[in-house]
Amino acid sequence: MIRRQTCPVCRKKLEGGAESETFPFCSERCRRIDYFRWSDGKYAIVDPLSPEDLSEIDESEFDRE
Ligand SMILES: [Zn+2]
Numbered sequence: 001m002i003r004r005q006t007c008p009v010c011r012k013k014l015e016g017g018a019e020s021e022t023f024p025f026c027s028e029r030c031r032r033i034d035y036f037r038w039s040d041g042k043y044a045i046v047d048p049l050s051p052e053d054l055s056e057i058d059e060s061e062f063d064r065e
Contacts, residue, residue, distance in 0.1 A: 009033050 006013055007026035014026055025031040 007024070007030050009025055009030035012026045014020060014023065016023065018024075020026075022028050022031050025034060
């Protein structure tokens with residue numbers, strides 16, 4: 001089993017590794033993005049995000065580098 005060292009959502013390096021609360025994501029934000037990708041609106045029990053919203057979040061993550 002391979003341990004990811006980068007966030008599967010935004011590709012940013014993980015600082016906390018497997019001990020991070022948000023592993024395997026870099027942040028709670030990316031964990032939610034991945035959740036919405038999988039739910040795809042079928043189980044939208046939380047405020048839904050449009051594809052446009054998701055791309056905006058990805059860009060802001062990169063800007064923080
Ligand atoms: Zn991320």
